[in-house]
Amino acid sequence: MGHIIDISHHQDPKYIDYDKLAAQLDLVIIRTQYGSRTIDKHYKTHHREFAKRNVPRNAYAWVRGIS
16 A cells, blocks of 8 residues: 655645655645635645655645535
């Protein structure tokens, strides 16, 4: 089974060794937004850094239904 992580602004890029992390991953799922008004502040960095290392990526927007 592959190694997959879900990453968002809670994982600050300044604390991530992307080379080390990418070597352990088969896929990364990156949150792009939280709710209807909050864009994830690190999603572009996460996408760019994993793309440089050829890690397959996917993205999602987290939303909460009200009705």
